[in-house]
Amino acid sequence: MSAGASRRTDDGAARRLVLACLLIGAGGLLLGLQRHADGPLIGTGFAALGMGTFVALVALLANATAEVRAGHGITMPRDGLALLSVGAGFCGSAFLVAGVLVPGGPWMFAEALVLLVVFARSSAPGTASDAGDGPRVGRGTLLLLGAMLLFRLWVTYQGCQREWAAVQVDVPLLSGMEWLPDSLRSVSLIEFTAAEFGIPESGLVFSHTMTLWALGFALAAGGMWLRQRSSWEYENDRVHATISELPPALASLVERLIPEEDWRREGLHHLSDRQRRKRISAMTEERVRRQLELREAFRAAAGAGRAGETGTETEFARDVFGAIERQGALPAARTREERGEET
């Protein structure tokens, strides 16, 4: 992170952003480990992570495309902390996806396809958040990821029990005939092999592995949520810092003309200092012009209302006119004396 950035911005947002990155890193670390039956912690392999990276990349591109369509152009992180945030966001998405995908076989591809669609839809135009912030994980996506984690935990449990199917349904009547082969007495659904699910021949310690994954998921998901909020605040702080370079009275006027809730929508996030200053100047000019236009419109409305133009005699028109007038927004009606002086 640059020293300038840290000087300009509120420390609170920056600290929360770093904390979010730490949480994502810790979560990814736990999601990448499992406990071997012999005792040591071993990795979960790279296949699922590769798939997670692919999904995160597609989400990032979809988000960037949506940003371009929304007219914001492609935004980039502007300092070290923002860059770390984007990197952590990308890694966090990949870790979350990799953490819930089954580690191999056709099921991994099927699940990845579902997540790909969900991530791409969550980045569709109108729902795009901020490409400069990296991929985001919404509430619905998080719920889906949680359900998939549960499925992964279930099949891992089955694997630890040497049951190589997600579900086994007993066939009525036949299931009681022990002399029949197992394949006739029950039907296995969603079968898999130990190699497909990355379960070593000697097995896993399920309780420890489940704890690692559940904790890792919670940390990574929590980190992603905190990162999204803090990143927004961090960028707002940068905008605020730029406006604060103006004399106090002028800065206050600019903040009234361009309120904080408009900063992100108006594309003030993820701009360089020079671009942000130019954009604020342009926006100030535009908003002042709009204010003046509005005043002219008030003046015209006042004239029309008092002259009793056609259409203003209805009750609805009188109500609206009265509402505007009560706020003192209309120029005061000139007295006869004032008019006489003019003549």
Next chain:
Amino acid sequence: MSGDRWLQVQAVLAVALLVLAVAVRGCEHGAPARPQPAPGDLDELPEPLQLLGAAGAGRMAELDAVVASAQRAAWVDTRAALDRLEGCPKLLKWIARPEGQRLERLLTALETGSRQEALGALALIFRVAGRTEWEPGMFGGAAGAERLGGLLQDWLEVWAAKGVDDPLLYEPTLAAVLLYGRVMNAAFESGLFGDSERSLERARACLARLCTTPGGLRTPLAIALEDRYPGALDLALEDEGILEGLADEAALLFPDHDGECGE
């Protein structure tokens, strides 16, 4: 440490965590290392597994020198008595005789002795398994197999953990587990009209104690067994399958130790 500095340290830590989170996925568990004998370690008793097979009778005398003098006379007498065994007597009857009783006392003494004496004790048990009848008949009677299983279990309880770390006892220890599985499987399958669930439960409890820690991890014995005889022992199995793999391996390794003197 100033706020900026602390923030930078945290940021570096976050980067390190992210890199580590990717790197750990490649961590693998290496194959277990088999204990390697030091030079001269097995000079006095090379190829210890031979002592347990049917052909090991000719090498039993090699153990005379390693048995403590207090037990040597009993040792020599017992191995000679086992050599003289003819006609495949029933294990229960033979062990009730004076030489059988002496064998049991000798085993207790040897099992608390040195590693060479432990090997001697195991060799005696294997001789009994090969020269007596313990296979349950058609109408049940698993007592002989249970008795032999008890002798093996006693030895394993004392030496299993130490044996897999010992170049001399490594193979004999694994062989003892295999034979235990075969003997207890025979006890379980005794009789024409049903299985002996109690034998199965006893064997399962013993194997679980020997092969898993209280925390559910595999012991070095289980790891060595999986490495040397893959698939022979599957502790996750609920049924008799837990013994069948061991029994199959034991039948390949010691075809004469079938409970009927190989006849």
